[in-house]
Amino acid sequence: MNSVIHSGTSVVRKASRFLLSSRKFCDGGIKDNNGFPPIEEPLKITWESSEMDCGFAEEEHEESFDGREKISVRRRFLEDAKLGASQVLDTLLQDCPGSNTKSALDELNVPVSGLVVREVLVGILRTLGYDNQTRCAKLAYKFFVWCGGKESFRHTANCYHLLMKIFAECGEYKAMCRLIDEMVKDGYPTTARTFNLLICTCGEAGLAREVVEQFIKSKAFNYRPFKHSYNAILHSLLGVKQYKLVDWVYEQMLEDGFSPDVLTYNIVMFANFRLGKTDRLYRLLDEMVKDGFCPDFYTYNILLHHLATGNKPLAALNLLNHMREVGVEPGVIHFTTLIDGLSRAGKLEACEYFMEETVKVGCTPDVVCYTVMITGYISGGELEKAVEMFREMTEKGQLPNVFTYNSMIRGYCMAGKFKEACSLLKEMESRGCNPNFVVYSTLVNNLRNAGKLLEAHDVVKDMVEKGHYVHLISKLKKYRRS
Structure with missing residues (x-):
C-alpha cells in the first residue's frame, strides 16, 4: 500500500514546480477581494519566469x-x-x-x-x-x-x-492567432506557454472553448513536462479558472482513449470543488482509487479544503489522522488550508486550534500560514489578535508580504484607524515590499468612504509620483485624473 502512495507522490513531485512552488496551492484559499491571488494566479507566473x-x-x-x-x-x-x-x-x-x-x-x-x-x-x-x-x-x-x-x-x-x-x-486576439499559425508554419512547436498566453487572453474575451478545441486537434502541441498534452491543457485551464472547460476537456480526453493519472485527477477534482460539485468530486476520488492511484498530498489538500469550507473541523481532523496512518505526513500547507477554510466559515477557535497543532507536530508556520490567520482575524473583527499575530510573525523571522500588509491595512481601515493604515503603507515600502494596486485601492477607497478626501488624494499623489499603476488610477473609487 505504501509503495503505491510513494509512487503517486513521485508523479506530483515531478510537476511540483508547476503546482506547489512558493506555496501556490495554499495561496488559492484566500479570496481575491482580500488582495490575495487565487491558486490559479501563481501558475500563470511559472511559465513566464521559466521561459x-x-x-x-x-x-x-x-x-x-x-x-x-x-x-x-x-x-x-x-x-x-x-x-x-x-x-x-x-x-x-x-x-x-x-x-x-x-x-x-x-x-x-x-x-x-x-x-x-x-x-x-x-x-x-x-x-x-x-x-x-x-x-x-x-x-x-x-x-x-x-x-x-x-x-x-x-x-x-x-x-x-x-x-x-x-x-x-x-x-x-486575431493577431495572436495569426502569429501562432505563422509560428507553426515556421516549424516551431506550440508549447504549454503558447497555450497559456492564448487562453489567458481569449478566455477573458469568451473565446476559450474555441482555443481549447484548436489545441486538442493540434498535433504540434509540445507538452513537456506533462505526460500528454491533455494534462498540459487541463493545468493551464486551472490556472485561468476555466473550471467548466476542465470538465469538458477531461471528457474529451477519455473519449480519445487517454488514461488519467494522479495529476489529471487532482486537477479535475479541484475544478469540481470550485464548481461546488461535491458528489462528482468524490466519484472522481473513487475512480482514482479504482484505477490504482492513491491520494497524494495534493489530493488530501483538496479534500481538507472541502471539509474546512464546509465547516467540518472534526472530519478534517479525522482526515489528518488518516493521512498519517497511510504514510502521508501532513505539512504546513495542509494546516494552512484548514485554517483558511475554517476562517471563511467564521470558526476562529478552530483556526487557533489548528494553528497550535501546526507547531505541535513540528511544522513551522510560514508567511502564508500567518497571513491566512491574520486575514481570518480581520474578517472576524478581531483586529487586536491580528496585530498580535502580525507582531509574532515578524519576531519569528517571517517577513510580511504584500498580502499580509493588505489584510492589516484593511483591518485598520475597518476599525477607523486610518493613521495606522497609512503608517503601515510607508512601513511596507521602507522594508522593500512594494504595494500592489489592491493595497492602494483598499486604502484610498476606505479613506474616501470615511470622508478623508485629502488623505486619499495624498496616497494617490504618492502613487503617481512613484509611477505605480498610473494606468489603473481611473479604477479607484470616485477618482478622476485632473
Missing part, C-alpha cells in the same frame, strides 16, 4: 579564455546588446506616418540577437498603456518582421511568445 530566456546561451562563444576573460566577454556582449536595443527602441518610438522606420533601423547597424529582441520587446511592454495599445502592437510587429528579415538571425520560440504577450496586453 523568458534572453537567448544568451545561443550567442555566447565558448572559447578557451580564462575566467576573467570569459566574464569580460559576457559583460561586453550584454552591454552592447542593451545599448543596441535602446537605440532600436528610441528609433521605433519615433515612428510616424511617412517615416521609413525600416531604413532608420538598418542605418543603426545593430547586430540582431535573441537578447536584443528580448530587450526591445520588453521595452515596448513597459511603455504600453491604455492610450497607446494599437501603436505598441504595430511597433512590436514591425520590429519583429524587420528582425526576421535578417539573414544572420532566426527568431526563437521565446521571441514569438514575447510578441504574443504584447498582442495579449493590447487585446489583439
Whole structure:
C-alpha cells in the first residue's frame, strides 16, 4: 500500500514546480477581494519566469579564455546588446506616418540577437498603456518582421511568445492567432506557454472553448513536462479558472482513449470543488482509487479544503489522522488550508486550534500560514489578535508580504484607524515590499468612504509620483485624473 502512495507522490513531485512552488496551492484559499491571488494566479507566473530566456546561451562563444576573460566577454556582449536595443527602441518610438522606420533601423547597424529582441520587446511592454495599445502592437510587429528579415538571425520560440504577450496586453486576439499559425508554419512547436498566453487572453474575451478545441486537434502541441498534452491543457485551464472547460476537456480526453493519472485527477477534482460539485468530486476520488492511484498530498489538500469550507473541523481532523496512518505526513500547507477554510466559515477557535497543532507536530508556520490567520482575524473583527499575530510573525523571522500588509491595512481601515493604515503603507515600502494596486485601492477607497478626501488624494499623489499603476488610477473609487 505504501509503495503505491510513494509512487503517486513521485508523479506530483515531478510537476511540483508547476503546482506547489512558493506555496501556490495554499495561496488559492484566500479570496481575491482580500488582495490575495487565487491558486490559479501563481501558475500563470511559472511559465513566464521559466521561459523568458534572453537567448544568451545561443550567442555566447565558448572559447578557451580564462575566467576573467570569459566574464569580460559576457559583460561586453550584454552591454552592447542593451545599448543596441535602446537605440532600436528610441528609433521605433519615433515612428510616424511617412517615416521609413525600416531604413532608420538598418542605418543603426545593430547586430540582431535573441537578447536584443528580448530587450526591445520588453521595452515596448513597459511603455504600453491604455492610450497607446494599437501603436505598441504595430511597433512590436514591425520590429519583429524587420528582425526576421535578417539573414544572420532566426527568431526563437521565446521571441514569438514575447510578441504574443504584447498582442495579449493590447487585446489583439486575431493577431495572436495569426502569429501562432505563422509560428507553426515556421516549424516551431506550440508549447504549454503558447497555450497559456492564448487562453489567458481569449478566455477573458469568451473565446476559450474555441482555443481549447484548436489545441486538442493540434498535433504540434509540445507538452513537456506533462505526460500528454491533455494534462498540459487541463493545468493551464486551472490556472485561468476555466473550471467548466476542465470538465469538458477531461471528457474529451477519455473519449480519445487517454488514461488519467494522479495529476489529471487532482486537477479535475479541484475544478469540481470550485464548481461546488461535491458528489462528482468524490466519484472522481473513487475512480482514482479504482484505477490504482492513491491520494497524494495534493489530493488530501483538496479534500481538507472541502471539509474546512464546509465547516467540518472534526472530519478534517479525522482526515489528518488518516493521512498519517497511510504514510502521508501532513505539512504546513495542509494546516494552512484548514485554517483558511475554517476562517471563511467564521470558526476562529478552530483556526487557533489548528494553528497550535501546526507547531505541535513540528511544522513551522510560514508567511502564508500567518497571513491566512491574520486575514481570518480581520474578517472576524478581531483586529487586536491580528496585530498580535502580525507582531509574532515578524519576531519569528517571517517577513510580511504584500498580502499580509493588505489584510492589516484593511483591518485598520475597518476599525477607523486610518493613521495606522497609512503608517503601515510607508512601513511596507521602507522594508522593500512594494504595494500592489489592491493595497492602494483598499486604502484610498476606505479613506474616501470615511470622508478623508485629502488623505486619499495624498496616497494617490504618492502613487503617481512613484509611477505605480498610473494606468489603473481611473479604477479607484470616485477618482478622476485632473
